[in-house]
Amino acid sequence: xxxxxxxxxxxxxxxxxxxxxxxxxxxxxxxxxxxxxxxxxxxxxxxxxxxxxxxxxxxxxxxxxxxxxxxxxxxxxxxxxxxxxxxxxxxxxxxxxxxxxxxxxxxxxxxxxxxxxxxxxxxxxxxxxxxxxxxxxxxxxxxxxxxxxxxxxxxxxxxxxxxxxxxxxxxxxxxxxxxxxxxxxxxxxxxxxxxxxxxxxxxxxxxxxxxxxxxxxxxxxxxxxxxxxxxxxxxxxxxxxxxxxxxxxxxxxxxxxxxxxxxxxxxxxxxxxxxxxxxxxxxxxxxxxxxxxxxxxxxxxxxxxxxxxxxxxxxxxxxxxxxxxxxxxxxxxxxxxxxxxxxxxxxxxxxxxxxxxxxxxxxxxxxxxxxxxxxxxxxxxxxxxxxxxxxxxxxxxxxxxxxxxxxxxxxxxxxxxxxxxxxxxxxxxxxxxxxxxxxxxxxxxxxxxxxxxxxxxxxxxxxxxxxxxxxxxxxxxxxxxxxxx
Amino acid sequence: xxxxxxxxxxxxxxxxxxxxxxxxxxxxxxxxxxxxxxxxxxxxxxxxxxxxxxxxxxxxxxxxxxxxxxxxxxxxxxxxxxxxxxxxxxxxxxxxxxxxxxxxxxxxxxxxxxxxxxxxxxxxxxxxxxxxxxxxxxxxxxxxxxxxxxxxxxxxxxxxxxxxxxxxxxxxxxxxxxxxxxxxxxxxxxxxxxxxxxxxxxxxxxxxxxxxxxxxxxxxxxxxxxxxxxxxxxxxxxxxxxxxxxxxxxxxxxxxxxxxxxxxxxxxxxxxxxxxxxxxxxxxxxxxxxxxxxxxxxxxxxxxxxxxxxxxxxxxxxxxxxxxxxxxxxxxxxxxxxxxxxxxxxxxxxxxxxxxxxxxxxxxxxxxxxxxxxxxxxxxxxxxxxxxxxxxxxxxxxxxxxxxxxxxxxxxxxxxxxxxxxxxxxxxxxxxxxxxxxxxxxxxxxxxxxxxxxxxxxxxxxxxxxxxxxxxxxxxxxxxxxxxx
Numbered sequence: 001x002x003x004x005x006x007x008x009x010x011x012x013x014x015x016x017x018x019x020x021x022x023x024x025x026x027x028x029x030x031x032x033x034x035x036x037x038x039x040x041x042x043x044x045x046x047x048x049x050x051x052x053x054x055x056x057x058x059x060x061x062x063x064x065x066x067x068x069x070x071x072x073x074x075x076x077x078x079x080x081x082x083x084x085x086x087x088x089x090x091x092x093x094x095x096x097x098x099x100x101x102x103x104x105x106x107x108x109x110x111x112x113x114x115x116x117x118x119x120x121x122x123x124x125x126x127x128x129x130x131x132x133x134x135x136x137x138x139x140x141x142x143x144x145x146x147x148x149x150x151x152x153x154x155x156x157x158x159x160x161x162x163x164x165x166x167x168x169x170x171x172x173x174x175x176x177x178x179x180x181x182x183x184x185x186x187x188x189x190x191x192x193x194x195x196x197x198x199x200x201x202x203x204x205x206x207x208x209x210x211x212x213x214x215x216x217x218x219x220x221x222x223x224x225x226x227x228x229x230x231x232x233x234x235x236x237x238x239x240x241x242x243x244x245x246x247x248x249x250x251x252x253x254x255x256x257x258x259x260x261x262x263x264x265x266x267x268x269x270x271x272x273x274x275x276x277x278x279x280x281x282x283x284x285x286x287x288x289x290x291x292x293x294x295x296x297x298x299x300x301x302x303x304x305x306x307x308x309x310x311x312x313x314x315x316x317x318x319x320x321x322x323x324x325x326x327x328x329x330x331x332x333x334x335x336x337x338x339x340x341x342x343x344x345x346x347x348x349x350x351x352x353x354x355x356x357x358x359x360x361x362x363x364x365x366x367x368x369x370x371x372x373x374x375x376x377x378x379x380x381x382x383x384x385x386x387x388x389x390x391x392x393x394x395x396x397x398x399x400x401x402x403x404x405x406x407x408x409x410x411x412x413x414x415x416x417x418x419x420x421x422x423x424x425x426x427x428x429x430x431x432x433x434x435x436x437x438x439x440x441x442x443x444x445x446x447x448x449x450x451x452x453x454x455x456x457x458x459x460x461x462x463x464x465x466x467x468x469x470x471x472x473x474x475x476x477x478x479x480x481x482x483x484x485x
Numbered sequence: 486x487x488x489x490x491x492x493x494x495x496x497x498x499x500x501x502x503x504x505x506x507x508x509x510x511x512x513x514x515x516x517x518x519x520x521x522x523x524x525x526x527x528x529x530x531x532x533x534x535x536x537x538x539x540x541x542x543x544x545x546x547x548x549x550x551x552x553x554x555x556x557x558x559x560x561x562x563x564x565x566x567x568x569x570x571x572x573x574x575x576x577x578x579x580x581x582x583x584x585x586x587x588x589x590x591x592x593x594x595x596x597x598x599x600x601x602x603x604x605x606x607x608x609x610x611x612x613x614x615x616x617x618x619x620x621x622x623x624x625x626x627x628x629x630x631x632x633x634x635x636x637x638x639x640x641x642x643x644x645x646x647x648x649x650x651x652x653x654x655x656x657x658x659x660x661x662x663x664x665x666x667x668x669x670x671x672x673x674x675x676x677x678x679x680x681x682x683x684x685x686x687x688x689x690x691x692x693x694x695x696x697x698x699x700x701x702x703x704x705x706x707x708x709x710x711x712x713x714x715x716x717x718x719x720x721x722x723x724x725x726x727x728x729x730x731x732x733x734x735x736x737x738x739x740x741x742x743x744x745x746x747x748x749x750x751x752x753x754x755x756x757x758x759x760x761x762x763x764x765x766x767x768x769x770x771x772x773x774x775x776x777x778x779x780x781x782x783x784x785x786x787x788x789x790x791x792x793x794x795x796x797x798x799x800x801x802x803x804x805x806x807x808x809x810x811x812x813x814x815x816x817x818x819x820x821x822x823x824x825x826x827x828x829x830x831x832x833x834x835x836x837x838x839x840x841x842x843x844x845x846x847x848x849x850x851x852x853x854x855x856x857x858x859x860x861x862x863x864x865x866x867x868x869x870x871x872x873x874x875x876x877x878x879x880x881x882x883x884x885x886x887x888x889x890x891x892x893x894x895x896x897x898x899x900x901x902x903x904x905x906x907x908x909x910x911x912x913x914x915x916x917x918x919x920x921x922x923x924x925x926x927x928x929x930x931x932x933x934x935x936x937x938x939x940x941x942x943x944x945x946x947x948x949x950x951x952x953x954x955x956x957x958x959x960x961x962x963x964x965x966x967x968x969x970x
Binding site: 002003004005006008011012014015172176179182183186187188189213214215319320322323324325343344359373 | 487488489490491493496497499500657661664667668671672673674698699700804805807808809810828829844858
């Protein structure tokens with residue numbers, strides 16, 4: 001039996017009623033008590049719309065101040081919320097809605113058109129959640145407790161199979177992730193965490209939970225902008241932020257010769273390898289960078305490297321956090337093998353997939369630990385591309401490309417890119433020699449989010465494969481002597 | 486199913502190998518890695534002595550540096566440790582050993598005589614645990630995980646029944662207590678918590694667990710001493726300490742006109758009501774006092790008042806910590822009733838007693854909450870006396886007094902005392918008029934810890950009782966017109 005604790009928003013509204021829970025650069029702000037009131041109001045509205053405990057509902061919204069209100073409302077009802085990536089195209093959304101058995105899709109009005117296209121020929125109802133009418137009489141009883149064992153969120157991720165699958169997070173997963181982070185980074189009453197990552201990803205979402213678990217203020221940006229970020233650090237007493245490499249590079253340019261004030265104590269940096277020169281520049285400007293390793297399945301960071309070790313252990317993602325266990329599936333200590341993780345923040349499994357039998361998960365990433373136990377991630381088993389902080393799965397893109405009439409085979413890999421870190425590029429074997437780049441791009445545009453679309457198409461005679469006919473994605477780039485579009 | 490996490494001492498030895506885990510005023514110190522090594526060594530020794538997972542073993546020791554080593558060794562084996570109060574007399578220990586089904590009693594050598602008397606006519610084995618011989622070859626496998634659901638400690642407490650009963654704490658109870666405290670008080674890498682409370686009580690013990698959960702340094706004193714405490718705060722960078730009122734009064738005198746440095750950020754004050762003048766003096770000297778409410782059953786503090794509210798809410802014990810729920814069993818909001826508490830730090834029950842059916846516990850204390858939700862403890866349903874930080878239960882003392890041949894009835898209550906806050910005093914109805922004070926004192930001395938022994942004996946003709954013949958302990962002091970010894 002999992003633990004139950006008092007509802008975390010009720011608790012913070014009780015402990016810190018007048019403290020700022022949320023603020024935005026545009027000047028909106030809610031205290032914990034106001035956030036509680038808005039969220040309970042929204043919960044009553046959802047109940048009126050027919051949402052019940054255990055229902056699967058989807059949510060399609062940018063980083064609006066309504067986002068936290070909505071997700072807390074869900075927690076008062078005990079429904080499960082599927083967080084949709086706003087960059088997805090209608091067919092991608094449609095797949096996720098069906099796979100997750102969603103009954104209702106709540107959308108920010110700017111996404112209504114996409115949503116309506118996504119639910120065509122389904123029974124999913126689309127509801128705009130903004131401008132909730134006042135609910136004069138409370139509808140139904142709201143939950144008073146958080147049940148650590150209950151499912152709360154689903155976030156889609158892809159693997160080697162090509163089809164995205166939903167990672168199910170319980171309240172306990174999110175709570176322990178927040179607790180482990182505080183035990184690592186420390187905690188003070190003045191902490192204020194800036195969010196510029198999408199809230200529909202675990203990296204952004206987890207900060208909303210930290211706010212509940214710590215009673216911490218959140219500075220919520222609708223999207224990353226280096227000027228507004230800089231302003232928030234310099235003048236708004238922001239103490240923490242979560243970023244990906246491409247953002248940090250832009251921030252560093254923005255700081256000019258000056259550094260950050262001492263009040264800023266943690267730049268949590270996720271999403272892949274970090275150029276050494278970037279760390280050096282940050283160090284020179286007094287920007288404390290904590291490199292992390294984590295994934296949707298681990299409810300955000302599971303290993304973190306402190307700034308103190310950034311140079312001694314250059315390239316490392318640090319050590320597993322206090323509640324987590326991490327080891328390498330290798331023949332001998334120090335050797336490279338698959339990274340295995342375990343802990344109460346690790347998702348119990350995927351929706352609609354066979355349950356995992358083990359307590360631990362195979363991350364699909366390759367790495368090793370040095371003699372001091374520091375983790376080095378050397379490669380992704382999945383061949384995952386990280387583009388501007390978004391995970392891009394070659395198999396998913398290949399699956400769409402292979403559907404195009406006239407395409408015989410498709411291979412996708414990442415190409416280094418100054419702006420995004422990496423971008424996907426496609427290698428196609430044509431059956432129909434009249435097929436054009438334009439036709440391919442057009443097909444893809446209707447079906448895939450922009451960040452997944454190949455930045456370049458290479459027509460080749462055959463794809464590199466090993467003896468068992470497995471595609472060797474690492475060798476694709478060596479074919480770029482071929483025709484480049 | 487409860488959560489499992491990596492063994493907390495192994496984890497801290499991995500994360501912070503060179504950090505000081507423990508230091509004493511005498512100059513002993515262990516890093517986390519040394520503490521791990523000593524504790525694992527002790528675990529192998531215990532296994533060699535025959536201790537197995539699930540065994541109940543007892544531990545009788547002062548605040549020695551071996552104490553943490555021993556309790557961590559126990560956690561590597563999965564045995565359950567009964568922590569004995571070193572002030573108990575042999576018959577009291579004997580009762581606890583039998584009630585708790587203890588097989589072995591490990592003692593500090595200064596308590597060997599008492600221990601041997603306590604185990605007379607039992608099969609309990611007494612083992613001196615100091616000077617553990619080096620175990621050249623490891624014996625048996627040590628646990629790699631902490632299982633939140635597994636029982637870890639038993640601590641005896643009394644209630645209205647007169648017979649002490651063992652509060653069973655799981656690892657989860659202790660872990661959540663530590664987590665809730667950090668979420669309330671904050672956490673920094675420089676935290677160093679001074680222990681001057683006995684480690685066999687939950688107030689001292691809980692700091693050893695905090696050290697494991699936070700990777701925090703502990704400054705361990707064998708007993709309270711205001712000079713050494715003062716020295717530690719002024720020159721050893723101690724940041725936190727847990728004390729009871731009588732200690733704080735002595736500390737305040739010791740500080741003279743100077744205050745404490747800014748590095749000292751939390752004086753956690755438990756054990757009953759606090760004189761307003763004491764708070765005022767502390768405030769004037771910049772000593773940040775956090776008043777708390779808690780008990781063995783809640784694994785230490787469950788509500789805490791921050792210094793910021795100390796005067797606005799004078800007399801309050803604050804609000805329930807973030808993981809805990811607390812309410813008053815009363816007819817209307819604001820009215821006095823029994824205090825009810827619930828949360829993952831609350832013990833699931835007593836050993837050898839029927840399991841509790843509810844998730845919450847009745848504390849036996851009376852209190853109310855003001856309009857802002859602050860708790861005020863107004864009285865103890867149990868008539869508990871708090872003497873120098875020790876809980877003293879009238880019913881337990883009455884039970885011993887009533888055994889004396891020639892005593893017809895006994896009533897015990899607390900009398901205010903300048904030094905100890907309160908002391909127990911006894912009201913006796915004699916059958917045998919020749920019975921002397923001396924005979925009573927002698928009987929008691931052989932059977933009860935010093936702090937429980939009546940400071941005064943009053944011979945009375947009858948005890949105040951209500952219509953249902955229930956003893957009215959509150960009215961006893963009004964009888965002191967009788968003969969006073």
